[in-house]
Each structure stands twice: as C-alpha cells, then as structure tokens.
Amino acid sequence: MTATRNPTDWRSDAMRRRIARRYAAERRFKLAGLLAVLLSAAFLAFLLVTMMGNGLRGFTRTEIAVKVDFPASPLLLDPNAITDQALANANLPMVTGEVVKKALGADAEEWVSPTAWTALRDAIKADPKILSRTETVRLPASTAIDLAAKGKGSSEAEAAVDRLNKAGVLSTGFNMGFLTASDGTDPTQVGIWGAFKGSLLTMLVTLALSFPVGVATAVYLEEYARKNWMTDIIEVSINNLAAVPSIIFGLLGLSIFLNVLHLPRSASLVGGMTLALMTMPVIVIAGRNAIKSVPPSIRDAALGIGASPVQVVFHHVLPLALPGILTGTIIGMARALGETAPLLMIGMRAFIATPPGGIVDPATVLPVQIFLWSDEVSKGFVEKTSAAIIVLLIFLLAMNGLAIYLRNKFERRW
Amino acid sequence: GCGQQSGGAAGGTRDQIRAVGSSTVYPFATAIAEMFVQGNAGMKSPIIESTGTGGGMKLFCAGVGAQHPDIADASRRMKKKEYEDCQKNGVKDIVEIQIGVDGLAFAESNKGPGFKLTPKIVYEALAANPYGKGPNKAQTWKDVDPSLPATAISVFGPPSTSGTRDSLAELILTKGCETDPAMEALKKKSEDEFKATCTRIREDGKYVDSGENDNLIVQKLAANPNALGVFGFSYLEENKDTLKDVPINGVEASYETVSTGTYPGARPLYIYVKKAHMQAIPGLQAYLNTFAANWDPNGALTKRGMVAAPEAVRKASAEAVKSLPVLDGSQLK
Amino acid sequence: MTGPAILLLLAGLGAIAWVSARARAMRLQTAARASGRRDAVHSLPGYHGWYVALWTLVPAGIFLAVWANVAPGLVMQDVLSSPAAQSLPADDFSRSAVLGEARAIATGNQAGAFNPLSQGLVEPYKDAIGKYGIAGAALALVLAFAGGAYAFTRVRPDFRARTRVERLVMATLLIASLLAIITTLGIVASLLWESFRFFSMVSPVDFLFGVKWSPQSAALGYGNDDAFGAVPLFWGTIFIGAIIAMVVAIPLGLMSAIYLTQYASPTVRKWMKPTLEMLAGVPTVVYGYFAALTIAPALRDFAVKIGIHGASSESALAAGLVMGVMIIPFVSSMADDSIAAVPQSMRDGSLAMGATTSETIRRVLIPAALPGVVGGVLLAVSRAIGETMIVVMAAGLAANLTLNPFASVTTVTTQIVQLLTGDQEFDSAKTLAAFALGLVLFIVTLLLNIVALRVVKKYREAYE
Amino acid sequence: MTPAVETKMTARDVKVFYGEKQAIKGVSIDVDMDNVTAFIGPSGCGKSTFLRTLNRMNDTVASARVEGTITLDGEDIYAPSMDVVQLRARVGMVFQKPNPFPKSIYENIAYGPRIHGLAHGKADLDVIVEKSLRRAGLWDEVKDRLHDSGTALSGGQQQRLCIGRAIAVEPEVILMDEPCSALDPIATAKIEELIHELRGRYAIVIVTHNMQQAARVSQRTAFFHLGELVEYGVTSDIFTNPKAERTKDYITGRYG
Amino acid sequence: MTPAVETKMTARDVKVFYGEKQAIKGVSIDVDMDNVTAFIGPSGCGKSTFLRTLNRMNDTVASARVEGTITLDGEDIYAPSMDVVQLRARVGMVFQKPNPFPKSIYENIAYGPRIHGLAHGKADLDVIVEKSLRRAGLWDEVKDRLHDSGTALSGGQQQRLCIGRAIAVEPEVILMDEPCSALDPIATAKIEELIHELRGRYAIVIVTHNMQQAARVSQRTAFFHLGELVEYGVTSDIFTNPKAERTKDYITGRYG
C-alpha cells in the first residue's frame, strides 16, 4: 500500500470544471435522445400529412350538372318496361355523349367521365317517369376536369373548368362511390368496396384458422408441455416462423396450396390460409406471454382446492390471459391486414371489378389494391391510391389503438 | 373440400371470365370488362391479370378447363412455339382476334434533351454484342452517335415476358442490326446466331428491365430527365404532360403515324380465345362482342389510347368474333 | 341426404346425448352421495354429458371426413360402369373433363352442358351420389348411436369421465401445437424441392458466387450459363437492409428507447411510445408508395444538386432510408426490453457512486444490455432483409454491385416477386430461381433469428 | 412423540428430489387431528417442500420426485388409484401470499364446491358460502359486499378469504405455508386467533419462520434443517428444552 | 444521545412522501463519525427510505418527495447549490443484494474514480484499486483474477466488492441497506468484521432486520416503526433497557 491519499477536494477548480463538463455531456446526451424521438415522430407525421394532402381529394369528385331533355334525346325506352337488359341495350354511352354535347357544346363530351352514362342509367332506374320530361342530371366529370377542378390539371382542362364554372354547372362533393364501388379503369369511378370486402373475407379465414390454433398451442406449450425434444422443436419452429419473411409464406402458399392442393387461385381462402400461417406464431407468442403473466399463485390456489389442470386453465388462466391474447391477436391481424407481398404470389393481384361473393371467389385486398393503383397509368389514380391508403391506415391505426387500449386497460400488476 | 370441386377433373365451375397477358392490352381489356358488366345485367366482372404477353401465353396454353384462363391478351402475334405448346396441352381450337394497333413508343421526360433516334442507334446502344463484335462498350449516347448528347445511356424497358420487349427486338433492334450487310450473311448461316446477335440486349445496367408495370417506367422517366423509356403508345398519350415523344427515323409516334403504319414501331394487338370455353364460361361471347363494339376509331378504346386497326382488319376481326374461326398454326412464326 | 343436413342431425344427437347422460349421472350420483363416501362420486355430471356426446360425435365425424374423401371415387366407379359411360373418350384429359362437367351439373353447380356426352352421365351421377350419400349418412348415424350407447352404459357415479374428457382436450391442444412444425416442414419442403430442381439446372456454385444476374435473358433462351449469379442480389439486400436501414434505425431506435425509458416524463412516454409503435403498424405497401413517390425523387434531386449525376430515381438510399424508419420501433422496443431487463440495482449502484444519468446509461446500462440490444438488432436485420414491398416499389431491378447509395440495386425479395408474378411456368429455371432465392432468404433469416434468440436468452438468464 | 390422539396423516422416510438435488432427506412424521403442527427451520431447509408433498402439490413441479410413503387415513396418497383432485379437496392449502382469485368474494368461496359438485342449487351454495366465511371469521366484514372483488380486500382479509375458500370444500387437513409472513401484526393476530378456533375440527399444519408464532399457535413443532427433520415434539418442550444442538442454536438466533 | 463525538450528518424533522403516502413522519437524528449507527424496525417501517434520503437516492424515485433538513458537515444536502453527483461520491451506498456491475473486478472498482477523475493515469488507478480492495478485505482473494467478471464471485465476495467500490471514491459516509441479508452466515461474519475495521475511518449507517447483527456491529441503534423514529440511543441500552414499549415488544419478537 502506498501512502494514504488525501481526501478528495471536491471544491477545487479542476473538479468544478470537470463536473461542469460532465453535466454538459449529460445535456447533450439527453438532447440526442429527444432528437431521436422527435425525428422518428416527425417522419410519421410527414408520411401521414403527405398521404392526407394527396388523399383527401380522392374522397371527393367533380360533377357536371347537365340538363337532359329526355323526350328529345335519341333514347328509345319504354318508361313502363325498364329492365336492366333494356337499359343495357339502349346504347346509353352514345346517348350520354349526345346529351352532353347538346347541353354544353361540341367539345364537352371529353369533359364527362367515359362511364358517365351510368349516372344517367341510375337516374332512369330510380324514376322511369323522368323519361317524359326535362331533368338536370349530375354526371361525373372526366379525370382531367376532376383534377383541374381540384387545382391540379392541364391548361386546357383548366380553361374548360373556367367555362363550366361560369355556366355554374360544376360542383364538387363527397364521393360516396369511393366507398361503395370496386376496382375500375376510370379513376373517377373506382372504389374500395371490392378490395375491402376481399380483405374482410381474407381476415375472416385468417382469424378462424389462426386464433384457435394459436391459443391452443400457447396453452399447451405454456401450461402442459413437459420439457422434451418435441416441445423444443415446437418452440423453435414457432419462434422461427414468427421471423420468417412474409414473402416466404407466399412461396409456400404458391407451391403447396395452389400447385399441390389445387385450391383456387386469387381466392380469399388461400390468402387467408397463407396469412394464417403467418399470424399464428404471433398469436402463440402473445398468448404465451399473456399466460405467463398470470401469476402462479392463481394456479396454486385452484390446484390447492382440487381443480384439475384443465379446469385451472379454462376457469382461471385463460380468462385472465384473454386481454393479452386478444391484444396479440389484434396486432397479428393488423399485420395480416396490411400484408401485400405473399398475396401477390398467389395471384390476388388481378383486376376484379365486382366484389367477391365468398371465400373461394377471386378477390383482392386493400393493400394489394393500393399496390395495383399505384401502378395505374391515369394520373387520377394518385389521389385514389392515397385515399385508399388513408382508409387502410384508419383501420390499422384503429386496430393498433384498440390493442394499445386493451393492453393499458388490462395491464395488471399482480 | 374445395380442391375436389374445382380441381381434379377439368369440369368444375367458373362463372367469371378469366384473362391474362399483355400489360399493353391490360387497360383495354379492363375497360371492356367494365363495359361488359355494365352492359350485361347480372354478369360477374371478368378477372384480368397483367402478366406480360409471354407469361400470359404460358398460362393460357397450360390446358382447357376451369383453372385455366379463357383469354390471352397479346401485344404481338402468338409464336409458333407457343402454339405448339397449346396443342400439346390439349388447347386445340384457338381463335385469334386483332383488336387494334399500338405503337412501341420511345419517350423521355419533358425536361429531357430531345433525343432523335434511328433503329441503328438504338441497336448500337442496347445490343449486348453489336454486330457480333464483342460486348457493347458504349457508355454515353455520344459514343454511339456524335450528334447525341454525352449523357449516360439509360433506357427503362419491359422484361422478357413482355410482348413489348419482343416488339422492340423485332421492330427496332433487328432493323437496326440489319443495316450491317454482314448480318444478312449471318442470317443465312445461322438463324439462331443471327437472332442472338440482333436481339439480345445488354445486361450491364444500361438497359433497366422495369417489370410488367409500364406505369412505373413512366414515373421513373418523369423523375429522370436523361433516361429513355420504351412502352406502349397509350401510356405516352396518357402522360403527355410529363413525357414527350422521341421520334424514330424522324417520325413521331402519333395516332396517325401509328394507324397508318408510317411509324416504325407500330404493331398489332390481339386477344386469343379458347373455343372450348365458349359455352362453358357464361358471358364469354358477350365479352367479345363488347370488344367488337368499341374498337372503332371513335370507340371507347381509342379514348383510352388505343389506335384503331385499319378498316379491313376491323371487318375481319368482327367476322372472327361472330364465326370464331380456328387459328391455323402454320401461319405463325 | 345432404351434407349440412347430416351434420345438423349429428349435432342434434350430440345434444341429446349430452343432456341425457348428464341427467343420468346426476340421478346416480345423488344416490351414491347418500352413501357418504367421498370417493363414491368422481366427476361432475356435465363431464359425463361431454363424455357421451363426444363418443357420439367424434367417431361419426371422423367417419364422415373419411367418407367425403372415399365417396367420390366410389361414385366415379359406379358412373363409369353405367352404360352411358361406355362412349366416353379414351384420352384421360377429355374424359375427366366430361366427368367433371357431368358431376357439376348433377350437383347443381352448373346449369347446362357444353359437351353433349356429359348430359348422358348426369343421371348416373345423380343416382350414384344419392346412393352413396344415403349409405354414408346411415353409417354415420349407426356409428353415432353405437358410440353414444357404449359411452352411456359407462355412466356410473364413480366413473372418471372428467379424466377422459380432459385427455381429449389435451390431445387437441397437442395437435394444434404440432401445426407449427408442419408449417415449418411445409416451408422447408416446398423450398427445398423447387430449389433442388433449380440446382439441377444451375450449379449452386454459380448461383451463390456468380456476379451476373440476368434471368430474363435466360428466359429468352440464351442459356442458363452465368445468368443466375445471385451475388449482386445478396449485396443489394445487405446494402439496403443491413447497412443503410440499420444506419438509420439503430441510432434513432436506441436513442429513442433510452430517452423514453430513462428521461421522458411519464406523460411524454405514454404518448410517444404508442406513436413510435405506430411506425411499425403502417403497412409496408404504404412505405413503398411513400418511398417511391416522395422520398426517391427528392433524394434524386438532392443528389443531382450536389453533383452526383448517375443518381437513380430508385436509389438504394431511398428504399433503405424508409426501411430504416420502419425498423425503428423494432430496435427501440428490443432496446427498451433489454435495458429494462438490466436490474434496477445496477442503475442504483452506479447512481449511488455519483455517476450522472448519461454516464450510468453509457457505461453501465448499455454494456450490460448489449447482448440484448445486439440480439434485437439481428432480429431487425432479419426483418429488414425479408421486407418486400418497400424494395419492390422503391428499389430498382438492376442487379448492380455498387457502393454508391444513390445508384440502383436490387434485392432478393424484389427478384422473387419479379420472377413469380405473372409468369408461372413451373419448370423454367427462371421461375425456380425464385424458390432458390427464397431458400437462401429463409436460411439466412433463420440463422439470424436463432443466433439472436440465443443471445437474448443467454442475456436474460444472466439476470435471472 | 406418541400422543394418544387420532393420527390423520403419516409420512414415512419421505425423500424429495428436484432433479438431481435432494431437498428432503428421509423425513418421517405423524400429523394428528387435534393438534396444530408447526414446521420451523431456516430458509431453504425444505419446510415448504415437505408441506407440499402432503397434498401432492409437488406434482406440479416438473422436476420434483417424491419417494417414501405418505398416508391419509391409512390410504397411500401416492398410490395410482388415488385421485389427486379429490386428495387436494381433502387436504386443503393456504399459501404464503394471499392468493384470492380475481373474482368476487362469493365466487372465490363458491368455486371449490362448484367444481366438486358439493352444492345442489343456488340456495345450497349460499349456505356453504356463508358457513365458510363465518368459520373463516370474515362473514361480518364482507357480508354486505359479497360481490366485490376478492382482490379488493386487505391482505389479512384476503388471507382469511383463502382459508374460507379452503374450508368450503370440507377438507380434513389444512396446510398453511407461512400464512402470515405477508401480513401486518394485527392481521397476523387475527389469523392466529382463527387457527385457534379451527383447531380440532381440522388437522392443521403450519409452516412459519417466526418462532414466536410457532410457540403461540402450535402444540407440536417440527424443526427442519438442511432437508432433515432434526427434532419433532411438543412445542413447549422444543422451545424451552431442545434436545438437539442444532435446534438450540436456531432457537437462540445463532443462524437463520 | 449527545455524545462528545464529531457529528457527520444531521437530519431534522425529515418527512418523506411517496405520492400521497407518507413513509417517514418527521425523523430527526445525528450520525456521527466514530460510531456505526444501526437502523432497525419491522419490514416497511421506512428504514430504507430514510437511509436513501441521506444520499438523495430518493431523487431517482419519481414519486418521492422529501421535506425537512439534512446536512453533511453542516451543509444542507437538499440545497439547490448542492451537487448530487458530488454528494453521492461523498456519501457512498451499499445495497441489500450485492450488485457488482457486469464488468471485471478491476473495472468495478475503477468505475468511480474514473467518472470522478480521481486517478491520473493507469498506475494511479492501479494503486486506487489495490488499496480499495485491501480495505474491503478482498485483495488476497482476487488479486490474481482482477480481470475476471465481478459477477463470477460468491455472494459475500460480491458484497465486499461493492463495499470496495464505494470506498474507491473516498467517501466520508457509507450507507448500507441490509448488506448481509442475502448472504450465508460465514459471509455475514466476514462483512461484520469488515465493518468493524472500517469503523472510525468513515461514518457508517447500517440497516438490518437481524437484531443480533445490530447488537454485534453497531454502537448506536435507531428503532423505526411505521415511519417514526421510536427510539435512538446507545445500542446496548436499546437492547437491554428499551425505553419505549414498542421497542421492547419488537425486540422480544412480539411482531415483525
């Protein structure tokens, strides 16, 4: 041992400077942390704002009010025999063109959407008596006019919009069709209902398969499995499945469900099965954690008065773990709802203009619809893509929000 | 459960039309699908997948039955090899219908330098092995032709499964290649070698294979003023505000030049239908009729950027829709 | 008898079995209890009910499942032996087409025949289907009755019905958990099988070490030689997922976790944590769209402005940057967990020595949590390299071996999508290459995952 | 050591292993009906382990293995014919930390009778619940809030609830593992009082680390050390006149 | 209660709140240099809480709030001018469970001097490490494996390492919160011996739940109950002749 050291002089200048330096470092470090948080949040905000900026316009559409003198139009329809087929045979697209030209001028045909005649059809269907009088019908504007009316159009279209505005026939309103229609070729006419229903059916299949299996597995592994090689393999499999890239599940779906089992291509059934394989491990892991967090003292209590192991689990452990399991399930389902890549592999990327009727019908899902629209030629699709993204995000955020709420609400400190 | 119903025997059921193939035809096929649904009350919407002409042909020729598509969309004619493939798999009676014409358009961003190209330039810029003289060394357009700017060669184009790519090879590259007389000799010597020399595209990143989505190419071009893009004429039409045409041999791609065939990149568009499916799949005939009703010069398809076929061709096609003549494989190349 | 009807009938039988067995057990037990012996009664009456109901339903159900697979064959045989079947075409393909159509008409799935031959087979089909339908239903009912009766005779006060029922519950649970293994095996088998076919066309050495990737030219018939060198793909994947994305995600994720756990007030934490978690909830297709439409062009403009002319509008940087943002919550939640797992006593120990918070974090907490953090980063890397939509939409298809972040590179997942969408020919090297790539991806993520979990587990154990 | 009372449970040469490790090294003991038996000993000596062999709660620990014979009313409780579920109903258990189910007070008590089918109808069950709560000395405190959550009670009340829960299935033996160690002195006193009242009706075994408590509530005391039963006898003898050296050292606070 | 020794720390009417709940209810006490002061009392009475006010470790608990005055050498340690970092270096702390950093033995000791800049160069640091380990009575046991992990030591060694770690920054006061409760009797004896040796060089405060230990190591004992300081005085007095009734009850094992 060397000579005893002098007690530290905490008041010396050197020590004071040192401490000041240490506090400065402390502040810098804290600031770096704050910046990291803010930067991450800013990115999220930027993303959301961009999507909103582009997408909100997608929920509206421009309409042109056209006065239609039905008796004078080249329409050959008997007001007393309006059937779908009669309407289909009436060559409405041509009639619509004529009507528009008559009302707004020779070049006006370009201004309404190519599918504007459906508005005419719907008006006649709603009230066949219309055929005997003059009536104002609101026809959806073409993409060019629509964009120009929203301030993003070409110069010609803007000139046309000016003219229409002067005539007072242009109006912009909420686009109900966007929520009720399906995929289409004309951006003013497309909607998300088909894809949304496809998503719904797919999620239904996913949930029906992954939830029972996932919970059963979690219960077995956490409560009953003895530690042996088989449990080890199951555990390793599940942990690994949870980390397998989603596209690999797509490959599995393609080569097994489609090519070996010959299940129908593009169907929600196969999509749901593929996503179920992906979601199951998430539920298992969440379920195990939830079960694990039920304190052993509850099990002891039940066992101690003579409950069987199965009763212990079904009477006590599962009800207590349920919020945790549900949280995990919602998170897993949210992930599945946003998943795109594996579904591309099994052909859920086709153009399908009618909503699927069941789980074996060809369908697409919201994220894939977004992907498809993002590749569309017409510029009108940009805002529709963003609008669809907004819808998807609302759902996902709601699901995640629900999960967070559940987690906070039922978070127990035993 | 479902496997037994739809798989197994070829019967099964499908009440929706299924079409696959060309991304060039895709917008027209979907537009027709939409009109078909609106014009035929109670019909389900056809399912249309854009796989590229080649990919579509493979699916189409895989067999007859519910799990195989009814229609193949094509931006070039069916190849002999594909026809034989079809025959081998029991797809015997095929009906060929030309629906219109398209131009193989070259485009650049509005901010681009204003290229002027010839097939020869394109060939020398893009060939893997120009005139069989070893790997392509051209880095900038100027290396190919002194009149062009010294910007790096960068062409976005469709992949090998696409009919557009085949058209590029046939209509432009081969023409450019044939400007060298030595190639004539080569063609006589070995067809295969000639094909490889004249159509194989370089793979060193100068030609960027951009997938089936022509729209992606459009977006990338808009963002990249020094690049060129190759795609269907309709895409150019739709994006006139961001892109401009690059003339070939001094001819601009326009409705007139394409329809009259003066534009070197003009090519026919087809759909192929399985005759065996005509009665099995509800609405198939009506779908074809809808096509026929809309391919006139002032029809709905031209509004979407398709170029109408010459009058005579349209007449023949309309006749084909009615009588459904079986394609004779011996005419194919 | 139709499927739903028989199922409904069985369900009814099950319910009856449950109710009657339960009632009987209750009666018997009341009598037995009077004897006073505690073990005279074993299970609650409800368990007897379940026991008998299960014996009624399970054997019959299993039989029906088997029957549903056997019956079509029997029906087919019957139909083939009918006189109308003698005129069927010889070749299998058209023959099964006709049979399939006839069956579809017979079961009401199709309205009319387009092959005249099949119309004649509709009646034989209807007959056969009806015959075997009734046979199957009858057998199922017999089984249900037999099972139920057997079980019913066993209802006695001290019969251990609960044990039996619980055994079945356990078996069900076990079977469910085996599904994970089956899925894993399915993945491995399908990947291995297709990859094996691929490697019989292309040498694995060329695939793993080749530097030229041009499957399109292979598909055009220029030969498979040196068209499938996957090194540029591997590089692109690593460049985007393991380098650029991590450069973004690690500092931001780690520092966010530190700030939120160690500095932020409870209110800030309560709001910011879910906000950051939202980044993980945004679907990748949205990130892809955002990267392709907003970030990539901006980056390209920026690059051109600072004088990088070769900048591509599909730069590795755009995809990597956005992917990094997506990964932030993974890193931060793993870091959060690891830091939280460091015992409070470590923190106290350091603070009690007079260390500042940041000194404690940097010199005690992070070193102590390092294995956990590293494990988390490995998991994040495995997540990033498997990510598909962002790169499909924002990264390029050009297989470049480059270090320039503004250049375009392609990744394994992009190529898988590219190779498999549309063209589905299952024996070309081009299609199979997708599976070989999938196999590599699977193995790599698996290894990363195993290593990461090991590391994390070891680390957890250290503080238990 | 051989009192003239009814012997309820006997253990003969019981050994317990956790994997390789032996936690109980051949313990023989008789538990009788009219006395409260206390197990004392330093931490880790195996008191809890041994207690849990008496109602086979050790079955739930995968690594645990029990050798030797334990009988209840002369019947081997480890015999294959013994139904564990019934055994545990007959040999009730109260744990160190009060562990009521997160259900209502009523449901806590009613759970056992329900799964064992002891009640016929709601009225019957009500009677059982009231009786059990009365015996557990909790009735007056909770009779107006039977449908409040059991976890909302104070620690001492919770522990009495747990005792009531055990009583509700009419056990013959009650095992208590340090039932007061998580409680404050007042609650402790209440539980001790309750044990006094329950004595005679049930055979009671209590593990405690508090020697004063053992002295207060028990008539027989067993001293464990390192998995062995060092000394077993009348409580007052053990505390005033321990025979073994180790017992003496422990009681005078030399270790533990 | 007023001995003629140097007073190191004083507390005057200290109150501590955890949120709404008051854990310390006005405690005044003097800690002096030459004695070991022991805090005893039943679990939850506030011993740890009060100890932690002495080096402001309670600052790290968000809900904790301290009222009253505490001085170190006459300086108010809760004054805004007081630097917590310095304070904690001057008032060291040893915890209940040994908590060496997961670093080498050397690094564990060197940590404090490093962050406070007490060593000038490697050689100087080596000297500090050796001296601290010697004082903690650990040098001979670890001198050949200074670069092994500190967590690889036995529990008793770890606790001595923690004491050495505290010593290395030259503190003036050392606070120990039940430093032996996680240790076996032999390790406990070693630590008690160490405390004897350290006495006089540092003012030492030790919390213990083991009354024998308090009797063995301390010269002054403070008895806490329900957040109050019930009695404070010379250890032998407290144990043989407690003034307060509560103290007496506690010492004779009536509760706790």
Ligand SMILES: Nc1ncnc2c1ncn2[C@@H]1O[C@H](COP(=O)(O)OP(=O)(O)OP(=O)(O)O)[C@@H](O)[C@H]1O
């Ligand atoms: N589940 C287990 N696995 C392995 N060893 C165990 C297990 N439970 C207890 N032990 C070991 O068995 C021995 C006896 O433990 P037991 O809990 O019976 O002691 P105890 O006397 O009740 O102690 P305490 O007073 O702390 O409760 C101890 O060494 C303990 O570490």
Ligand SMILES: Nc1ncnc2c1ncn2[C@@H]1O[C@H](COP(=O)(O)OP(=O)(O)OP(=O)(O)O)[C@@H](O)[C@H]1O
């Ligand atoms: N972080 C905290 N938040 C709220 N209450 C606390 C906190 N820490 C301690 N308490 C409460 O303050 C009171 C005194 O606790 P303290 O830990 O000081 O007691 P103790 O005498 O050290 O007990 P033990 O001997 O068990 O360590 C207790 O009622 C305790 O529940």
Ligand SMILES: [Mg+2]
């Ligand atoms: Mg114990």
Ligand SMILES: [Mg+2]
């Ligand atoms: Mg304490």
Ligand SMILES: O=P([O-])([O-])[O-]
């Ligand atoms: O998609 P293609 O038209 O290029 O085949």
